[in-house]
Amino acid sequence: MTCVGTVRVGISGWRYPPWRGAFYPPGLPQRRELEHASRLLSSIELNGSFYALQRPESYAGWARETPAGFVFSVKGPRFVTHLKKLAGVDVALANFFASGLLALGPKLGPVLWQLPPNLGFDAARLDAFLALLPRTHGEAAALGAGHDEKVEGRALTTTATPDLPLRHALEVRHASFGDAAADGRLLDVLTRHGVALVTADTAGKWPWLAHLTSPDLAYARLHGDAELYVSGYDDAALDRWAERVREWAATGRDVFVYFDNDVKVRAPDDARALAARLGVAWPPPEGP
Template sequence: MGEVRIGTSGWVYPPWRGKFYPEGLTQKRELSYLSRQLGSVEINGSFYSLQRPSSYERWAAETPDDFVFAVKGSRFITHMKRLKDGDELLSNYLASGVLALGPKLGPILWQLPPTLKYDPELLTGFFEHLPRTTTEAAKIAERHDHRVDPAHTTTDAERPMRHALEIRHDSYRTPEFLDLLKRHDIALVVADAAGKYPLIEEVTSDFVYVRLHGHDELYVSGYTDEGLDMWAEKVRGWAEQGDVFVYFDNDAKAYAPRDAKALQDRLAE
């Protein structure tokens, strides 16, 4: 059986205070609290801007030894440059502190924009530049430019690096795309997004990455007991093949941490 990690997409949400986070808990202690309730979390601030090495170091220090972070790839790479000019941008992203998470670094999530159609040549070029070990990532990070200061360009040990791709256009519904992911060992994100984006459950790597954005209303609706039972059954099946990472992104009304804990409890039975 593979290892199963259940978490949320991010952790700083005012609506969670007083519902998931106890009254009086300071924002600085929210990650520490969440990390003792769940096994993982997505860092989504890295999607919007380059973070600092000191932030990654602090997040690692605030969490238990067995905690794992998934890190969202920069939207400058995926949405603005649309996977082009990858070398320089990837160097800056990796140098911003990702490797400072050390053994707590989990998969890197690359979320594509809804307007980016399937382009095998573009994807192949992007996949070929992605580091597959932390040692390789450190070498790429060394090529960062002046926009990253301070930079973190070392790794404390060589570890494998995993990558997951979340697609949001129907043109990816093709066997050719799935074969491309398998050749490059990239996990296709299983994304439940209220029917707005493709939901494809093909396993394309040695791990499965799931994002639950809300089954009925995107980012808003909570999951029913029946829905959580269904996802628990799916996760058990995937875990027979390898590791599974599941993140709830239905953050409104503190549904995400509630549902994450409920799914985690089901899988512990």
């Protein structure tokens, strides 16, 4: 029998003022928005970690507010991807993994590394960066122990789940990655490290890449079908995505799909519509 992976469909972030009174019921306190979203969707990308190092108490709070079985993806810091451009990032990675994401415990899903549009493909640079990434919660804790003063006094470098795997996904935006995928260079690096290549729907702005490079993970980000961050997905588009996700899951890979077309409050509705097509609608049968 073909092994079928777990499918999760969610949203990228959850704090968007235009969603209040639309996706979020009128009068819902902002502090309860994550609680509400996590009862309707099985996963959310944490975006705040991209902009600044978060704190252990924040991650622990997000874990408490979400139901059993819910999973977060965590976005790696732009200091690593956009400012340092993956080079000389040993301490920066230690600070990130010490900043508290291990407080999510079993709710910690893949770590997303989104590269900037001005960073081209460099096999050696990418290979060296991927080799630094921890593959278990225990390895992440050990790496975090090398943090510097930026997280001194607020670091979390222990974990109750040391043996849980920690998976990674890479989203690319420079055209040279498309060329490197076509001739196999990019796929070779990612496959050797077991890192998933993100399939990003960007209304044609950045490369479309739908290659499976991780043995157990497929990852997609849907930024807009026709207009970046704005347009929604009609029935035909959602049907096509549902078929693609079924094909990925049929390989035994876990599949994470996130909608990032948040400008017109389309992301949560599109996510729920895709989940329904796939038969993975939320919530779970039991509470937190």
